[in-house]
Amino acid sequence: MAELILNQVSKVFEQNPVVDQISLNIPQGSFVALLGPSGCGKTTTLRMLAGFETLSGGELRLGHQTLATAKAQISPEDRNMGMVFQSYALWPHMTVAENVGYPLKHRRIPSGMYQKKVNDALETVEMMPYAQRYPQDLSGGQRQRVALARCLVTDPDVVLLDEPLANLDRHLRASMEESFRAFHQRTGATMIYVTHDQAEAMSLANQIAVMEKGRLVQWSSPEALYHQPKTQWVAEFIGQGSILMGQKVPENQTLTGEGVNALFHPTNERAQSAFLVRPQHVQIELINASLPQSATLTARVISQVYRGERYEIHLEMPNQQRLQAFHPVAVPIGATVSLNLTQAWSLAA
Amino acid sequence: MTMQPISNISSQPSRWLLSILLLVILLLTLIPSLRLLIEALKDWHLLGDSTFAQVLQEPSTWRAFSRSLYTSGLGTLIAVCLGSLFAFSVTLTNIRAKTALVFCFMLPMMIPPQVTALSWLQLMGPGSPLLNTLGLAPALGSPQPLYSAEGIAMLLGIQHAPLVFLALRTSLIHLPGDLIEAARLSGARQHHIWLDIILPLTRNGLIAGTSIAFVSALGNFGIPAMLGIPASYYVLPTLIYQKMSGFGPSVLPEMASLSVLIGVLALIGIQIQQYAAQKGRFRLLGNSSKAQSFDLKRGRVGLEVALWLVISLILMAPLLALMTSSLVPALGVPLTWETLTFSAYDEMVSRQGMTRRAFSNSLLLSISAALLLMVLSILIANSLRKSSAKISTWLLSSIEIPYALPGVVLAIACILLFAKPLPFINLALYGTLWIIFIAYLARFLSVALKPVLASINEMDPSLEEAAQIAGASPSRRLIDIVLPLIAPAVGAGGLLVFLTSVNELTVSALLWSAGRETLGVLIFNLDESGDSILAAAIAVLVVLMVFVLMMLLSLCARYLPKGVVPWQS
Known part of the structure; x- marks a missing residue:
């Protein structure tokens, strides 16, 4: 585990700069929100961190390890990251326990440890009683918890969350926010959270990166963002x-x-x-x-x-x-x- | 953790696999058509004396051409009438037992044309066992009314009416009910709703259905062969067949020219169909509210009776006649308890070596084609998803070609390709089952691929990304995640390939050789040589098999993306 560094990271889609020279130093263990209106490039940035999108320019590093440049990159399966998708992305043909255990099958772990790790992960999100159910039998909040358990099972260095609460109703959001906060405190993993909802970003993150049209406009704590916005656009966007x-x-x-x-x-x-x-x-x-x-x-x-x-x-x-x-x-x-x-x-x- | 150059990553699963797939598709789809074109035009420098020009000057060409147009045109008209009657009734009204109705209406499409023709021949004419049993048979010696242009057109219409039905229903299903309700609130009466709302919105579906029915009727071989050849009434596909079986490979350049002629005609129809289908597509994105259903009130029973009457006329009666024929000792004998005999079935099972051979040939061909195409379509669909839009559009249209072109055209192309032993390896495919097998692969790749593509495109890409970030390699992702999710569609595609190829006649009629006959060819040959009773018995089995397989597909329809099983909504 180490600092996650984005150095002038850019992404160009058909000559349109979607992400424009973003530089961030994300200390280990921080909870970062990428905040901005839709189309600001926050999801693309997250997908570059995961390795699903290649970089058009710049460099991505985790400590001393280079993750990606415009010329070469480590593929997503080798990055030891976890990701929670907006659609949860639970595999419908696997039970809850199988879903959670799947990442372990691609890592060398002692044979006795598999079941214990799966159980631990399910315990953490309080989904143990549902281990043998299939995802389609679960409610939205329960699915989100399973998705969370799946990315915590391998102790990832970085956890990426792509608008994980977008599909939940308001009441459930509050309790899921609580789950994310507890999860972050327990694991100490670096968490990168994409959202367009400023209230969500303010209540969860300890550092917020505000993006507009592919550019980073402000990188600061929630308090500073609220009281000392750098531009008029940020001032109007926040609060x-x-x-x-x-x-x-x-x-x-x-x-x-x-x-x-x-x-x-x-x-x-x-x-x-x-x-x-x-x-x-x-x-x-x-x-x-x-x-x-x-x-x-x-x-x-x-x-x-x-x-x-x-x-x-x-x-x-x-x-x-x-x-x-x-x-x-x-x-x-x-x-x-x-x-x-x-x-x-x-x-x- | 190792860094990989971007060029290696962007083309996962891997470049060489994609290249091999591209090569296979190219070999199966484009090469035969190109070979045909070259053969037809290779002596173009002779201008007026070239084969192509000579074929165009022959009166028989133009006679067959205009007969093709006439029978397909009239058949399409009948298909449009039948298809729209059923489409409008099933989708827009509150009649009962829609599933059963649609199933019965779709059956004629899945029954091989030569069997359809055979059963209609058994239904009508002086020798009809059914009419004889009922005492309604016309006098002996009177002509069979189906041996005529109109007879061919009628059967073509019945066979291809489901195509019109499908195209029309697709646009009707997506006609949101609130559009009609809005029109009503604006004060539109029933006939205005039809003229101003329903017809304009379903026009593209109607055009698409009409053109695909026309193209299919144009390429149909079984019906004009069974009904036209006895009356020396030749359309383009039967003309090609007739000349090929009469003169053999010596007339190949001439046949290639005829094939190009009919191929061009078919391609025009396909273009119209694709244009109409594409124009109609944007509506699918719109409102997903419940489709309209008009309450017919007392008229409902009337419509139901009418629809089932049509079904019993176009499906039940001929099938009943077919069954009756298979149970009498000789044509013209009425079916009674005394005359009832299973000797035809007995003969089929025990004595006729040819029958057994045809069955095993057809099963071997269709099962192996279905299996191989299932594997191919998984690989193709999986790599298409990751390749650029340009490549995939190009590939998809090239895969459509051998399926859309009339079967005779593909058969001639295959003969041209494989008449001589293959270069380098010196392997002769002509006269073996292999040539039929390759033709089947080319022709039915699109049938197998379409459900798989639909299913894989419906899949949320984050399902696979989640596996990737979990650490799964491309091949593990295919096996663990993608495959289980698309398995029902793969199975359905395989079943559809089996269903269509096991009864296939058009391609194998030109490619079979002694000892290599298929089921379709067998029925055709038996009927031609006058052994209608045995042909009927085999046809009954074929219909039974089609029925069982269709039921099987219906059962797994729940697990499939919408539209994979054609007769389920």
Whole structure:
């Protein structure tokens, strides 16, 4: 086991760069999410890691071992990786136990160990009672667990997961996420997880690679990704929030305190920097028309959505900029509210 | 762990296997057609005096040509009427017992044409044992009404109606019910729904079915041979047969020219069919909602009676006549308890050495062809999946050629190829079973391959990738993962090959030699020499065998991809 290194990895399909010079150093034992909208090249990247796709350029290494270059590569069957497919890819003609045991048949293991390893793997995912069933008799979540057991049975160096929760309902996703987290803690294997669902990526991974149109746009921890997005695209892609134009300030700064409101003052004509403002950093208060106006920033309520624990309020400022806020109670549509912005992140131009 | 150059990896399982397969396919499919073309055109420099030009100048050529067009055209018309009646009734209405109906309707397609012809001959005419038994036989000496162009056309129509049915049903099944419901909500009456929705959407299926029925009728040999030759009414395939058996290999260049003529005609039909089928394909992607079924209310019983009446006319009656014929001592004798005899069966089993030989020849040929083609189609399908789209389209169309061309054309091509001993190894195949065997391989490769390809394309590629990442080598993946999953389709393909080749007549009629006769040839020869009773007895056995095999296929239909068993939906 060792560090997994992607060095300028590229893939070109019929002259279209699908993956464009991606470089990542993935430390051993980390849980990495490849996150991006469909068609961003994340699945192709994963398939290059597995060896199902050849590289058009760059190099792929596991520690000192070169896995693949554009000219030569180690074939998937020799890489000691595990993979969980979106469709589970369980072999319908084999029982659960046979499915899980199949990777062992291609490795030299002592004869007595086979059954023990299969049982251990099934125990881990709590599928022991179903060992003699066939995949078609299992539910979606159970199938996913079997697929997980199949890739853990050989103690792989790297486990690849291709949108493993895409076919499950919301309730099951939460419990499967828990299984993945437990699996990762137990095995300590490096896990690479492809998803288009940012919430999934944030809750599972300790490092996230955000991809857009084949390029790597940000490589950071979930917290950094949320609070310090590198581009406007990432800011809009991750979490909820509004992009506001305001007074020019240095890029990539977290701004807090009283001064934040002043950045967006309507009389400020030199609005040249873009800021990300999260809805939890927007406080609103209904303005009583009979009282004298003291607030510097105001906005009109356009619409609101009830989200259970709070209301999501959509606002428009006098200069037509729109933003979002959270509020514990409903506010009348069309009402004017005063704004207090507590935090903003200045984006790179 | 070792690094492998990319060039070795991209062409798994391995380059040499693919090359060998390509070579085998090339030998089986393209070489015979090319050889034929060369033979037909080799003296082209003589222009007007070349064989091809002379054949084109002969009045007999054009007489057979126009007769081919007439009988196939009329037959196709009948096939379209019958096929669309059944397709529309079965897919769009709520009639009962659809499976049984479809099974019975498809039977004529699987029964060899010479048996169909024989049973119809037994049904009609003055010697008919059935009509004699019922007291309805026309006066002795009156002509057999089937020995005519219209007789040939009628049987061609019945034989190929299932093809129209299949093509039409494919497009009807994918006609989503909500399209019709939407039309109804828009205020369309029944006849508008037909004119504006159903017919336009099934037009491509109808064109495809019509052209494939026409091509098959054009290449049919059994029916025009049994019905036309006694009346000296020759169509192109029987003309070729007649000249070949009359003059032998000396007329080969002439026959090659005739074959090219009929081959071109068939290819045009196939092009139309493929074009229509391809244009119709995009609809399959659409809505998968339940197909429409009109509630016929009180009209249902009427339609059911009508459909079963048609079945009893085109299937039951001739088969009954065939059976009756096999049980009487001589033609013209009515079947009663006194005249009932199994002597024909007795003779078939005990005395006729030729019968036994034909049975064992046909079984040997068809079983070994089926087995070899099963293996070949597994290998081809497995490597096609991994090769480029260009290669696979090219291969698939070349595999279609020997199946789509009329059997006579392939037979002539094989004679041309193997008339002389093979070069280098000095092996003479002409006059042995081998030449028939090779012809069968070429002709039925497409039959065996299609179900396997359908099955392997239906397979989720990640199933194999999962095995690869589990550490399985290409050959282990084929054995452990791919093979068990496509096994039912492989078996079905093999069974279909067996079913079609064991009764095959067209190819073997030209390629057989004394002691090397096949079942199809035997029935044909027995009938030609006037031994209709014995021919009928053998034909009854053949029908029985077809029936049992079709039932067997029906039983395993559940495990097969949709469309492998033609008569199951």
